[in-house]
Amino acid sequence: MITEQKPLQSGFGPNTTAQEVIAGFDLGGKVAVVTGGHGGIGLETTRALAGAGATVIVGARDVDQARETLASFGNVEVIQLDLAVPESIDAFAEVFLSSERELDILILNAGVSYHPTIRDERGYDTHFATNYLGHFQLTTRLWEPLKRAENARVVALSSTGHLAGPIDFDDLHFAQRPYDKAISYGASKTACSLFAIALDKRGQEHGVRAFAVHPGAILSGLARHLSDEDLAGWGVKRNEDGSYTSSGGFKTTEQGAATSVWCAVSPMLNGKGGVYCEDVDIAELLPADSTVYGGVRSWAIDPALAEKLWTISEDMLRIPHGTVSRNHD
Template sequence: MRTEQKSLQSGFRPETTAQEVIQGHDLRGKVAIVTGGHGGIGLETTRALASAGATVIVGARDIKKAQEALASLEQVEIIRLDLADPSSIDEFADVFLQSGRALDLLILNAGVAFPPAIRDERGFDVHFAVNYLGHFQLTARLWNSLKRSGNARVIALSSIGHLSGPLDLDDLHFTKRPYDKGASYGASKTACSLFAAELDQCGQAHGIRAFSLHPGAILSGLARYMSDEELAAAGAKRNEDGTYTSSGGFKTAQQGAATTVWCAVSPLLEGKGGVYCEDCDIAELLSEDSPLQHGVRPWAVDPETARKLWSISEELLQIPHGTFN
């Protein structure tokens, strides 16, 4: 059963913060994994979940940096995770699986944005490899732990970048056309939305529901590959200390994490899934030619495209068909 892509009138606003969303929720006894949960909106997500009593496992490439960022938080564990390295993903999963714990929340937050044309050792486009395929592999490895929960949610961070256009299933790694970092980023985020749509279909029988979301425009470390000219066009600038300032239109990290946390805990989403969310609500489904800079376009939630992408992903990652049964 598919959930309608229609607002639930949640009562929250674009300015709502993660701490406002988590207020009143008790997550004691719950276990969450947050990839990249030590910086930007990932850090605010970790803070919110931990403040409600959840045990949060953070996947981080830089353990020292993660330890420094998370030092003040209780019930937070750190395991090394490099989403560009399949062996690192397997090692992360093995460490968690050895604990024998059920997994209640899997938040696929980490990502890369707008680097130059880079390919991993497999020849995969880095956007697609890190933002999407790495999380696909991780979810497959953790599937049994999610099933053990009986009431798990998987949350994939997509982006308004999906507006760049439909996914080209015949050229996912830009081998047949010139590389465009905006199109590459957008494609990877469209893939994340499609992943959540199909994952929700696979997981419903096991009490697993999946959601994708646009956190809003955030000035964070993801902007490090953007030139000063690109930042200026977006209404922002890079300061000498590596921070950013803007003339408006951007959310804070606390506001950016709010929709992730809402997808993780909102009772309004019980029995629902497979939808794209923004501003702490299910986003509006708009026409393909809509000029608006919000909502979700049909190509990012299309069931047929989601199924095709799923099959391609299993083949690329050599994941046996039926793993998600």
């Protein structure tokens, strides 16, 4: 079933918080994985899901730091995960798979923005490799427990960064063109959205539905690599203590986590998937030349581009074609 890229009039909005979305839900017995679930909007996502009774497994590069941050949370586990390192992703998956649990919710939240390192050790664009390709690998490794849940949801965090334009499939890693950090970041977030489209197509027959989410503009740790000049262009000043002061227009982390949580649990989305969401609703599809800083553009939800990217990603990771769509039951 194809879900229309059209707002549902959910009754929520840009100021809604994750706690308001999750109010009244009982997720007891449910299992969720949240990458980067110990900081920023990931932390608030973990707080909401765990507070509603779900067991939440947090993937974190720094396990000690994550455990310290999450020490007061009940039913939360931390497993080491570095999305830029394929071996780390496999190790995380093996630990989860060994528990033989079903996976009801997978939130692909972690990421980097405007990273100073242009390419990883494989020569892959760092934004693309970390924000998208690492999550692609993780999802394929966790495919069987997602299927066993029979009613699982996968949430891939995208961004208005996709407004930078379509993915350049002929030069994914900036081998022929000058590197541009904004275009690089934007392409990785377009890829995350296309991933949700392709995954939802494959998952429907197994009860796995996928959603792309723009959380909103949030002043979080992702801004640490931005220059003062970059920040000033957004009306933001970096303070000496590492905090930020802005002229407005930014969401709190609690508000930023709301759409992810809504996509993970809302009954309004039963039987739906393969759409880009923002402000706790399905986003509006806007024309390519629209100057509105919001909504979604066609190149981020195009099924043909999603399939093209999926095939390329399987090849890059040497994953046999059709792995995710196969039914091993």
